[in-house]
Amino acid sequence: MSEMILNIKELHTHFFTDEGEIPAVDGVSLHVNKGEVVGIVGESGCGKSVTSLSIMQLVPDPPGKIVSGDIYFKKENLVKVKNKRMKEIRGNEIAMIFQEPMTSLNPLFTIGNQLREAIRIHKKISKKLAHQKSIELLKIVGLPRAEEVMAEYPHQLSGGMRQRVMIAMAMSCEPELLIADEPTTALDVTIQAQILELMQKLNEEKNTAILLITHDLGVVAEMCDRVIVMYAGQVVEQGTVRDVLKDPQHPYTKGLIRSLPKLDEKNQALYSISGTVPRPKMGRVGCRFAPRCEFAFKKCFEQNPSLYSFQNERRSRCFLHDQLEGDAFKNGKATIGS
Ligand SMILES: Nc1ncnc2c1ncn2[C@@H]1O[C@H](COP(=O)(O)OP(=O)(O)OP(=O)(O)O)[C@@H](O)[C@H]1O
Ligand code: SF4
Ligand SMILES: [Mg+2]
Secondary structure (H helix, E strand, O other): OOOEEEEEEEEEEEEEEOOEEEEEEEEEEEEEEOOOEEEEEOOOOOOHHHHHHHHOOOOOOOOEEEEEEEEEEOOEEOOOOOHHHHHHHEOOOEEEEOOOHHHOOOOOOOHHHHHHHHHHHHOOOOHHHHHHHHHHHHHHOOOOOHHHHOOOOHHHOOHHHHHHHHHHHHHHOOOOEEEEEOOOOOOOHHHHHHHHHHHHHHHHHHOOEEEEEEOOHHHHHHHOOEEEEEEOOEEEEEEEHHHHHHOOOOHHHHHHHHOOOOOOOOOOOOOOOOOOOOOOOOOOOOOOOHHHOOOOOHHHHHOOOOOEEEOOOEEEOOHHHOHHHHHHHHOOOOOOOO
């Protein structure tokens, strides 16, 4: 059996706001094996970023808090480790890249300064050697005029260049796990492809496990071994990319796949799932997807579906997998019973 590097068990991360308690992550369990690339997909507001911030212990507190659950990184439970140890793990054993790298680069220091420091925190080497290593890394990530960039400030670089710097930083510490939260959303398509290729290289050459958060199922198909679909703070489907994309089980996943543009249907109107992700709410009863689900029936509004398991580590959170309703589902008659 593959060895897990990350194992999240029943994670609940809530925000305590003036409007009340918001269960942004509501019982998420997922794992990443050593060297594996796992994608998390789902529409805006599903809890993808809060899940990744919870792993890094970076949920803004207040108003956020991990109220229960465990996050095992190898043998350590990150929910319980001391701040000092978490600082060592962050950027050393686990690195994270965000959608907007400006949030993680310090605008007051040059790229060289930040890269050298990042390297020297993890490796006790001279400034001169760290400088050389920084230039090497910038070249590896394909940054043009690497030497000059070392003396420049983050605002002097383009979004794509900044993202490359972030990847260089992540590479400098050779993390065992890289969490990439929408790393290419702000970039144009060609740069996007290059950044993804860099991450792929990191995975192949250094065996870095990657948890890749994205809206884009195309990116998942290209990059990931397994995919986790989130909806309204919960995992609703998971499985190998091949299984899930070829034969999605959950109506939400089916909708996401149907929404993908198809090259051969140029003149067809693009499908989109009607409605929006509900705002997380305490004590919600019923399947969260029910108001938008074309298969919804009475039970869906009255009870919470659990995550059904199938062969090959597949899971789907839908009542249609109950024997009776499941047969109706397979026969395309699942709308009955409402
Ligand atoms: N600081 C905060 N205070 C209150 N609620 C928050 C806070 N941060 C996030 N949330 C809520 O948590 C839920 C999940 O947010 P999250 O950022 O994880 O979504 P996401 O899946 O990453 O979406 P996107 O694709 O837009 O990045 C949302 O309903 C959001 O409003
Ligand atoms: S449980 Fe019901 S509402 Fe939820 S996804 Fe399944 S069929 Fe749709
Ligand atoms: Mg997000």
